[in-house]
Amino acid sequence: MNLTIDIGNTCTKLVAFDNQTIVEARRIEHGEYALLHEFAMSYSFDAGICSSVIDIDDDTRNTIDGLPFEVIYLESGVTPIPIINKYKTPFTLGSDRLAAAVGAYMRSQGHDVLVVDIGTCITYDFVTSRGEYLGGNISPGPRIRLSALHEHTGKLPLVSRRGDTPSLGYDTTTAIRSGVLRGVEYELRGYIEEFSEKYPSLLVYLTGGVRLDLHISEKKCIFADDFIVPEGLNRILTYNKELSQK
Numbered sequence: 386m387n388l389t390i391d392i393g394n395t396c397t398k399l400v401a402f403d404n405q406t407i408v409e410a411r412r413i414e415h416g417e418y419a420l421l422h423e424f425a426m427s428y429s430f431d432a433g434i435c436s437s438v439i440d441i442d443d444d445t446r447n448t449i450d451g452l453p454f455e456v457i458y459l460e461s462g463v464t465p466i467p468i469i470n471k472y473k474t475p476f477t478l479g480s481d482r483l484a485a486a487v488g489a490y491m492r493s494q495g496h497d498v499l500v501v502d503i504g505t506c507i508t509y510d511f512v513t514s515r516g517e518y519l520g521g522n523i524s525p526g527p528r529i530r531l532s533a534l535h536e537h538t539g540k541l542p543l544v545s546r547r548g549d550t551p552s553l554g555y556d557t558t559t560a561i562r563s564g565v566l567r568g569v570e571y572e573l574r575g576y577i578e579e580f581s582e583k584y585p586s587l588l589v590y591l592t593g594g595v596r597l598d599l600h601i602s603e604k605k606c607i608f609a610d611d612f613i614v615p616e617g618l619n620r621i622l623t624y625n626k627e628l629s630q631k
Contacts (some may be wrong), residue, residue: 388433388619390449390456391481392393392441394505399424400615407612415439418448430454431457434622436480436614459484459621467491468516481614486510487517488589488617500613501573503593505529508578514586515538524572527595530565546595569595576612577607601617 386408386587391398397415399410401424407427425433433456435441436450451458457464461483462475468490472478481502489498490512502508503526510521526535527546535543544561552567554560581587589607592614 386428386430387452387622388428388430389456389615389622390421390433390435390455391484391614391618392435392437392439392445393481394438397421398615400612400619401430402615404581405616405619407615409579410612410615412498415435416442416444417453418444421445422449422452422475424506425452432456432622432626434459434618434625436440436484436618438479438481445575446590455627458623459618460612464621465625467627468512468518470518472518472520479572482508482510482521483518484614484617484621485590485592486512486617487620488613488615489588490518490617491620493588495589496586497580498578499577501589501591501593503527503569503573503591503615507569523575527565527569529563530569534561534565577598 388403389402391402396412398412399412399421410559411424432454433452435456452522459480461478461480462470466483466487468487470483472480485500489500495514495549497514498512500510505526505528507524507526508521510518531544531546534541543558543559544558546562546566548562549559549564550566551559552563554563577589587606590613591607591609592611595610606631
C-alpha cells in the first residue's frame with residue numbers, strides 16, 4: 386500500500402492507496418503531527434510520497450522521516466515522473482501542479498487534458514495527449530480576491546464567499562461577492578472554451594476546495610475530481626518504485 390501526503394496552503398490531505406484504489410482519505414490541519422502519525426500507522430504501507438506547497442516545518446518533517454517506511458519528497462525537476470515536463474524552469478514548478486498533471490494524464494491517456502485547481506490560488510495546467518506537460522497559469526483564488534478588495538481600499542468590507550450572488554449586486558456585500566465569484570467563473574469559462582476550441586479531444590478536470598456551477602457547452606467534458614493530486618502522487622510513487630526495481 387502507498388501513502389500520499391499533500392500539504393497545501395490551508396490543510397494536509399492524507400490518502401491511503403491499495404495499488405490504484407483509494408482506501409481512505411483524511412484532511413488534517415497543519416501541525417497535527419499525532420494525527421499524521423496515527424493515519425500512517427493505520428495501514429501496512431510499503432512506501433509514501435509527500436508534496437508540499439509550503440516550507441515543511443521541522444516537526445512535520447521529523448514525523449514523516451520517522452515513519453517505518455520510506456517516504457520520498459516530490460521535487461519538481463528532480464523526482465522522475467511518468468510524463469515529459471517541458472516547463473522552462475522545472476525546478477520552480479509547484480509539486481501539487483505537477484502531481485495534478487500526472488494524475489489527469491494517467492487517467493485520460495489519448496486525450497489532451499486541462500487541470501483547473503481552485504483553492505487559495507487558481508492554477509491551470511495543460512498536458513498533451515502525448516504526455517507532454519507544456520505549462521500553465523496561476524491567478525488569485527476567490528479568498529485572495531475578496532481579501533484584496535478589503536485590504537487595498539478604504540471602505541470596502543471583507544465579504545464571505547458564501548451567500549447570494551445575483552447578476553447585479555443589490556448592495557455592497559453582494560456587489561463584491563458577485564463581482565469576485567462571477568469573475569472567477571467567467572475566467573474559468575474563458576480558459577475552458579479557448580482550450581476546447583484548440584484541442585477537440587480535451588478533457589477538463591476541476592479540483593480544489595471551491596466549487597462553481599459552470600454553464601458552458603463543453604460541460605460533458607468537465608469532471609469534478611477531488612483526488613487528481615493524490616492520484617498523481619500515487620502514480621509518481623509507483624513509477625519510482627518500478628524504476629528502483631530495474
